[in-house]
Amino acid sequence: MISCDTDAGMFARQMTLPGWTPVHQDRLALSTVLVAGVGGIGGVVAQYLAMAGVKRLILVHSGKLELADLNRQTLMGFSAIGRSRVREAANRLQEQVPEVDIRTLDQPVDAQLTDIAGTADLLIDARLSFPERFALNRIACLQSKRLIVGAMNAMEGFVLNVDPKVTACLRCVFPEEDPDWEPLGFPVLGAVSGLIGAMVALEALRTLSGYGQPPVGGTMRFFDGTDSGFREYVVRRVSGCPDCGS
Numbered sequence: 001m002i003s004c005d006t007d008a009g010m011f012a013r014q015m016t017l018p019g020w021t022p023v024h025q026d027r028l029a030l031s032t033v034l035v036a037g038v039g040g041i042g043g044v045v046a047q048y049l050a051m052a053g054v055k056r057l058i059l060v061h062s063g064k065l066e067l068a069d070l071n072r073q074t075l076m077g078f079s080a081i082g083r084s085r086v087r088e089a090a091n092r093l094q095e096q097v098p099e100v101d102i103r104t105l106d107q108p109v110d111a112q113l114t115d116i117a118g119t120a121d122l123l124i125d126a127r128l129s130f131p132e133r134f135a136l137n138r139i140a141c142l143q144s145k146r147l148i149v150g151a152m153n154a155m156e157g158f159v160l161n162v163d164p165k166v167t168a169c170l171r172c173v174f175p176e177e178d179p180d181w182e183p184l185g186f187p188v189l190g191a192v193s194g195l196i197g198a199m200v201a202l203e204a205l206r207t208l209s210g211y212g213q214p215p216v217g218g219t220m221r222f223f224d225g226t227d228s229g230f231r232e233y234v235v236r237r238v239s240g241c242p243d244c245g246s
């Protein structure tokens with residue numbers, strides 16, 4: 001087996017980034033990241049984290065792969081239809097990066113993940129339903145864990161960086177779930193979900209490694225695919241928020 005260590009050259013190109021040092025690489029290698037959702041956004045996040053040198057991933061996703069998933073889920077293939085998505089994602093990641101240590105949980109995101117989330121250095125929210133997103137947001141606030149949220153719908157998407165106890169959380173921004181939201185029926189263009197996934201991955205890698213300007217919590221970056229425009233918003237804490245409010 002070919003080693004994926006930096007000596008074998010897998011990370012040689014990123015080691016040439018101006019200012020990137022072995023310390024940055026070591027920080028990634030020592031990190032554990034929980035990725036909730038391995039679909040169009042989360043699958044891209046998990047790939048880029050593993051390929052950058054994050055050695056431990058906890059992947060959470062319930063259900064089996066369907067044909068309609070294949071327009072966006074980069075870790076999946078036609079032969080995996082009918083199989084567990086999270087296990088297929090883990091298999092594919094370990095083909096790409098054999099040394100990555102992956103724990104898979106084929107289950108929804110709920111309060112039962114609290115203890116497991118406590119072992120992670122960073123939480124990634126790439127789920128598709130408000131109940132699961134809110135559950136992970138509560139866990140992040142309870143555990144004081146940094147949380148990066150990625151979401152998309154049709155040609156739009158956003159990335160939210162949450163620093164519990166300091167910045168606004170997801171529920172500050174979206175206090176209630178949308179009664180008209182259909183998690184399995186919203187339109188998806190794979191390129192949009194892939195772009196949001198790459199944005200989340202970059203935010204995560206900067207957060208974990210400390211490279212460059214550290215990401216600032218409490219900001220939401222919005223992308224509109226109809227004109228390829230980006231906008232950034234400052235989001236503020238809500239004092240009476242049931243998740244992060246005092």
